[in-house]
Structure formats: structure tokens, C-alpha cells
Amino acid sequence: MEYNFEAIRAFEPKDVPAAMERLCNEKQFMKVVSTLFPLMPKEMLKQKMLSFKKSRDLQDQMVLPFLQYLEANMTTGIDFNGLENIDVSKNYLYISNHRDIILDSAFLGGKFIENGLDTMEIAIGDNLLALPWIEDLVRVNKSFLVLRGLTPHEMLESSKRLSSYIRYTLTEKGQSVWIAQREGRAKDSDDRTQESLIKMFGMSGNGTLAENLKELNICPISISYEYDPCDFLKAKEFQQKRDNPEYKKSPQDDLINMQTGVMGYKGKVVYYIAGTISDELNKVSAQTKVKNEQAELVAKLIDRQIHKNYRIFANNKIAYDMFTGEKRFEKEYSDTEKNKFEEYLDKQIRKIDIENKDRDFLHTKMLEMYANPLKNYLEATVNP
Numbered sequence: 001m002e003y004n005f006e007a008i009r010a011f012e013p014k015d016v017p018a019a020m021e022r023l024c025n026e027k028q029f030m031k032v033v034s035t036l037f038p039l040m041p042k043e044m045l046k047q048k049m050l051s052f053k054k055s056r057d058l059q060d061q062m063v064l065p066f067l068q069y070l071e072a073n074m075t076t077g078i079d080f081n082g083l084e085n086i087d088v089s090k091n092y093l094y095i096s097n098h099r100d101i102i103l104d105s106a107f108l109g110g111k112f113i114e115n116g117l118d119t120m121e122i123a124i125g126d127n128l129l130a131l132p133w134i135e136d137l138v139r140v141n142k143s144f145l146v147l148r149g150l151t152p153h154e155m156l157e158s159s160k161r162l163s164s165y166i167r168y169t170l171t172e173k174g175q176s177v178w179i180a181q182r183e184g185r186a187k188d189s190d191d192r193t194q195e196s197l198i199k200m201f202g203m204s205g206n207g208t209l210a211e212n213l214k215e216l217n218i219c220p221i222s223i224s225y226e227y228d229p230c231d232f233l234k235a236k237e238f239q240q241k242r243d244n245p246e247y248k249k250s251p252q253d254d255l256i257n258m259q260t261g262v263m264g265y266k267g268k269v270v271y272y273i274a275g276t277i278s279d280e281l282n283k284v285s286a287q288t289k290v291k292n293e294q295a296e297l298v299a300k301l302i303d304r305q306i307h308k309n310y311r312i313f314a315n316n317k318i319a320y321d322m323f324t325g326e327k328r329f330e331k332e333y334s335d336t337e338k339n340k341f342e343e344y345l346d347k348q349i350r351k352i353d354i355e356n357k358d359r360d361f362l363h364t365k366m367l368e369m370y371a372n373p374l375k376n377y378l379e380a381t382v383n384p
Contacts (some may be wrong), residue, residue: 020049031283093170108120198302284298
């Protein structure tokens with residue numbers, strides 16, 4: 001079946017000039033851009049943006065310099081590893097764990113540019129388009145939309161269209177694609193691939209699920225942040241949901257999470273490209289022909305690649321020991337490192353403004369966030 005991608009697709013070069021004109025006429029957008037580039041007069045900024053003819057112009061001239069500013073000022077460096085595991089002449093469906101709403105894919109694209117490679121198209125949930133101009137901005141920046149909040153029937157049709165768009169982008173447009181392994185960030189850092197996502201990938205194509213997936217060149221990427229600037233916001237949300245099971249974040253909350261994630265301190269950030277899972281998909285086909293079982297096996301396969309390639313920091317070891325009550329790693333970090341991490345947790349928890357603030361609960365959730373990557377790393381490497 002042929003699908004119309006107009007409502008969800010990333011903008012093509014023909015769309016860029018009009019989109020940039022709309023953005024330049026948005027006072028709020030211009031205010032944001034002027035804040036990011038304070039040394040450039042607003043009129044000069046506007047003329048620069050109106051000269052863009054394709055997405056890569058925006059990425060090279062504005063997005064990359066901003067990402068490099070963030071790397072220099074909000075991290076202690078970004079390690080980018082694993083390029084040797086891919087053939088840069090091929091297109092891949094990159095699937096990674098999800099820590100930061102904006103930066104997971106943005107830093108990845110920036111590192112591709114720095115290595116002389118084309119950037120990938122990015123999947124973004126339309127629930128994050130909290131302001132009207134954000135849709136123009138993300139679609140100019142090579143993002144396509146994943147529609148949320150649909151009825152079951154609408155969701156089925158939307159998933160089929162999304163699957164077809166991803167396949168079309170990889171096989172006909174000749175572009176790689178990035179998508180998070182799950183809808184929304186793993187707030188407790190227990191990174192698990194949603195089986196429904198795997199099934200969605202397989203909706204396009206004419207073979208079995210595993211055969212259809214193999215054609216997409218799936219390549220897991222593991223992302224590690226030494227510090228998560230949104231950790232206190234995630235802990236706050238855990239208490240809000242505990243106290244009120246009906247609680248849902250507002251668009252304003254999403255904006256606060258985006259801003260905090262981008263401008264907060266992250267320490268060391270590490271990307272590891274694990275390479276394609278195509279060979280392992282042959283084994284999945286041999287194990288079972290049942291679609292649900294294949295989806296479960298593929299999700300676990302992706303999880304293992306992500307988990308075993310984490311960078312484990314002192315924070316993770318300290319949190320693991322504190323969370324479990326064990327002293328398994330106490331010889332691998334110093335008292336100074338432990339005191340520094342405990343002070344960091346206290347500082348973050350002090351930022352939480354909430355009714356009936358439950359400090360013990362919040363502290364435990366924060367420890368869990370930093371312990372889970374190590375827990376999953378151990379399961380993937382000690383008991384593969």
C-alpha cells in the first residue's frame with residue numbers, strides 16, 4: 001500500500017526556504033536564537049537563516065557550532081566510538097537508549113558531521129511540539145514525526161505509515177534513521193526496547209518479521225551520560241505519579257525538561273556504535289517463526305548490545321553499592337568520589353519543589369537511575 005508521508009516527513013530542500021521564513025517571523029524563535037548566538041546582531045542572524053537552501057546548511061552553520069559550545073561548556077568531552085563497526089557507505093536504522101529528549105540524537109548527528117559523514121533523519125514524538133514553530137524547526141533539522149495520543153485504530157494506521165516511511169527513507173531516499181528504543185526516556189535508566197517498536201519496523205516489507213527487519217540494517221547505539229541534568233526532574237515525576245497515578249506531564253514540563261537537558265552539566269558523554277545485528281537476525285528466524293516471539297528476541301538482542309557497551313562511571317558504582325546495600329565496588333572508587341556524588345545528589349534533590357516532598361523516596365529513585373546501567377551491564381557481560 002502507498003502511504004502519503006506529507007504530514008510526518010522531514011522537510012526536503014524545496015521546503016526549507018519557506019520554513020526558514022516562517023521561523024524568522026516567529027518572535028519567540030528569534031528570541032531563542034538570539035540568546036544562543038548573542039554576538040550576532042538579530043538582523044544578521046535573520047539574513048543568515050534566510051539564505052539556507054537545505055537542512056545541512058542549518059546543521060553546519062548553526063546546529064553544529066551550538067553543539068560544540070555545549071560539548072566545551074556543559075560536558076567534560078564526548079567520546080564517539082565504534083565507527084569501525086559500520087560501513088559508512090551504507091544506510092542504517094540506528095536505535096539507541098534514550099536519556100535526553102534533544103541531545104541523544106543531536107550530539108550523534110554532530111559527531112557524524114565532524115567525521116565527514118551525512119546526518120541521519122530523526123524520529124521525534126509530536127507530543128514534544130509544545131510550540132507551533134517547533135514543528136518547522138525539527139522538520140528542517142531532518143526530523144520526522146511520530147504521532148502520539150491516537151485511538152487504537154488510528155495507531156495501527158499510523159504505525160503502518162511510519163514503518164513504510166522508515167523503510168522508504170533507508171532504501172529509496174538513501175538516508176540513515178535514528179529512533180529511540182522506546183517511547184519517552186527511560187526515567188529510571190533501565191533501558192529496554194519496546195517490542196511494539198520492533199513490530200512496527202516489520203509492518204513494511206513482504207517477509208517474516210525477522211526478514212523484514214534484516215532489510216533495515218538495524219544498528220544499536222549505546223549512550224552513557226556521567227551526569228543526567230534531568231535526574232531531579234525525573235525523580236520528581238516518579239513521586240508525582242506515586243502520589244497521583246493519573247498524573248501526566250504538561251507541555252510546559254516537557255519544555256523545562258528539554259531546556260534543563262540541553263543547558264545542564266552532563267560530565268562525560270559516551271557514544272558507542274555497536275554494529276548491525278543482521279547476522280543475529282538469522283538465528284532469530286531459526287529459533288521461532290512466531291512473530292511475537294521474534295519481536296521479543298530482537299528486543300532482547302538490541303538491549304544486550306546497548307547494555308554491554310555502556311561506559312561505567314564511578315557514579316554508577318557508588319550508586320549501585322548504595323542502592324543494593326552491597327560493597328561490591330567499594331575498592332573501585334575513593335571516599336572523595338563518593339562524597340562528591342552524595343553532595344551532588346543532595347544538591348539535585350534540593351531543586352525539587354513538590355508538595356509533600358518525600359526525600360527518602362526521591363533519594364532512592366536517584367540512586368536507582370545511576371545504579372541501573374551498571375546492573376544491566378553486569379547482566380549483559382557477566383551472564384551473556
